[in-house]
Amino acid sequence: MNDETWPTTDQPERLRDRIAAELTRTRRRSALLTEAVDDADLMRQHSPIMSPLVWDLAHVGNQEELWLVRDVGGREPVRRDIDDLYDAFKQPRRDRPSLPLLPPGEARDYLLTVRDKVFDLLGRVRFDDRPLTAGGFAFGMIVQHEQQHDETMLATHQLRAGPPVLAAPPPPAAARPVTGEVLIPAGPFTMGTSTDPWALDNERPAHQVDLPAYLIDAAPVTNGQFLEFLAAGGYDDRRWWSAAGWEHRRAADLTAPMHWHRDGANWVCRRFGRYSPVVPDEPVVHVGYHEAEAYAAWAGKRLPTEAEWEKAARWDPATGRSRRYPWGDADPGPERANLGQRHLTPAPVGAYPAGASPLGVHQLIGDVWEWTASPFRGYPGFTAFPYREYSEVFFGDAYRVLRGGSFGTDAAACRGTFRNWDLPIRRQIFSGFRCARDPGPDEVSA
Missing domain, CATH: 3.90.1580.10 (paralog of FGE (formylglycine-generating enzyme))
Structure with missing residues (x-):
């Protein structure tokens, strides 16, 4: 991704393909980090300064819904009822384990539903001069947001007790x-x-x-x-x-x-x-x-x-x-x-x-x-x-x-x-x- 080769607004299909690849690649990493442990480990808080892994997982889906499905796409909410649960400013990390968080299976289903709507939107969106859509900015913001949480989840893995589950x-x-x-x-x-x-x-x-x-x-x-x-x-x-x-x-x-x-x-x-x-x-x-x-x-x-x-x-x-x-x-x-x-x-x-x-x-x-x-x-x-x-x-x-x-x-x-x-x-x-x-x-x- 660089200024010389990055697809431009005049190359909408290339830009769509690049965004789709980045979204897919990023979700694979999120899946790797959250499927490496069992559901109990996903719900557990491994440090008071870190969220349970399952909170990070649902949070990236909620941000994707807020900015892409609702804002860019103008679609009806998927789960408006969970917006406050996954608002990082309303919910301090130390308090997140006590919230009624989506269990892992429900969180994964939610991410799949949101992603289906995002890919539908990606096939139709116009990359015009609006700040959120120019150059696919809103999609790039969501890719970066999820990757940042993936790094946070990797740091949580470093803090967790128990046998190793990641390898490279x-x-x-x-x-x-x-x-x-x-x-x-x-x-x-x-x-x-x-x-x-x-x-x-x-x-x-x-x-x-x-x-x-x-x-x-x-x-x-x-x-x-x-x-x-x-x-x-x-x-x-x-x-x-x-x-x-x-x-x-x-x-x-x-x-x-x-x-x-x-x-x-x-x-x-x-x-x-x-x-x-x-x-x-x-x-x-x-x-x-x-x-x-x-x-x-x-x-x-x-x-x-x-x-x-x-x-x-x-x-x-x-x-x-x-x-x-x-x-x-x-x-x-x-x-x-x-x-x-x-x-x-x-x-x-x-x-x-x-x-x-x-x-x-x-x-x-x-x-x-x-x-x-x-x-x-x-x-x-x-x-x-x-x-x-x-x-x-x-x-x-x-x-x-x-x-x-x-x-x-x-x-x-x-x-x-x-x-x-x-x-x-x-x-x-x-x-x-x-x-x-x-x-x-x-x-x-x-």
């Missing part, structure tokens, strides 16, 4: 070592987009940002590097932590990344019900913003701003153009990025040389969401669309922006402009980071 082949090995930093020259670049047909409101509009020169890590921080921080007593040294970070570290008794455990003198991690040694050259995952910030301070660096991350990921020094991905505008494939739950772990750094940026920054897309130093705010000229609750209600200092996607993120919901956000304390997401720093005069001139 290991990621590729490193093609070559990737270390050090990359200098990003000073100057302007285009941040965000005004042309990507499925870009969401917080990615818009495109605007110029002028940055001074900076250095950014060529790869995400690895487990091996983070182990050095642990060995140096980083979790116990107040110097490296912000006031809020230190308070949370003490209150939550943080001593290592989430899912890490001591095994004698070594560290092991639990991945989807299986225990394995911590792999030194994999990007560290399941760390919160406060841990990332503390590591960066210990290393004599800082976290990159969101603009710095995006320039490193999109700016082409040969043309001055901002590309859709680090490698160009072509869709992500298995040779370029670890996306789409093809693997159940980050890949070692250096595993995707074909996905590197022109300046040599690796694995900006996939593997781990990367914390940035930036709070979540709208771009200049931001307009909420099609509803404030997607982005605008979260703007402010409470949330930090994450970029780049993870091994659990689908390509439909990941691009160089895509913005994720979460609370700094969150660690259940597939989050890691890389560092940046300001260069010295001799480094800029070099």
Whole structure:
């Protein structure tokens, strides 16, 4: 899916075929995640900060009904009686297990009914210049919404107790070592987009940002590097932590990344019900913003701003153009990025040389969401669309922006402009980071 090959409004049949394929592919993933466990497991809440899997399943169907069947299609409701049950803003996650949720069989039947109506609508809809239908936006929004919940369900699987139920082949090995930093020259670049047909409101509009020169890590921080921080007593040294970070570290008794455990003198991690040694050259995952910030301070660096991350990921020094991905505008494939739950772990750094940026920054897309130093705010000229609750209600200092996607993120919901956000304390997401720093005069001139 890219600006050059994406079907246009003048190619309605190609656009219909692409949308149908994306809807079908996404539903297969939802089915895989929910059919991997029995009905009791689907109804169970595995963490107070996560929904029961069956709530996520019915919720994606309800959103599909609201936006496609009712809004775009103008059809009568399928199940108006469940709208409040699956309203994420009316029902806090901790309370969802006590709601009269649709049981798994009924939820699946509901999704089938809604999808039949959506495919009927897709065969007749006009992709005109209305904001919801231009470029198939409303269908793309629903694909991305379901894929985002699929990643949330994958995170729930990581939190659930019991024997493993998910499997995937290991990621590729490193093609070559990737270390050090990359200098990003000073100057302007285009941040965000005004042309990507499925870009969401917080990615818009495109605007110029002028940055001074900076250095950014060529790869995400690895487990091996983070182990050095642990060995140096980083979790116990107040110097490296912000006031809020230190308070949370003490209150939550943080001593290592989430899912890490001591095994004698070594560290092991639990991945989807299986225990394995911590792999030194994999990007560290399941760390919160406060841990990332503390590591960066210990290393004599800082976290990159969101603009710095995006320039490193999109700016082409040969043309001055901002590309859709680090490698160009072509869709992500298995040779370029670890996306789409093809693997159940980050890949070692250096595993995707074909996905590197022109300046040599690796694995900006996939593997781990990367914390940035930036709070979540709208771009200049931001307009909420099609509803404030997607982005605008979260703007402010409470949330930090994450970029780049993870091994659990689908390509439909990941691009160089895509913005994720979460609370700094969150660690259940597939989050890691890389560092940046300001260069010295001799480094800029070099």
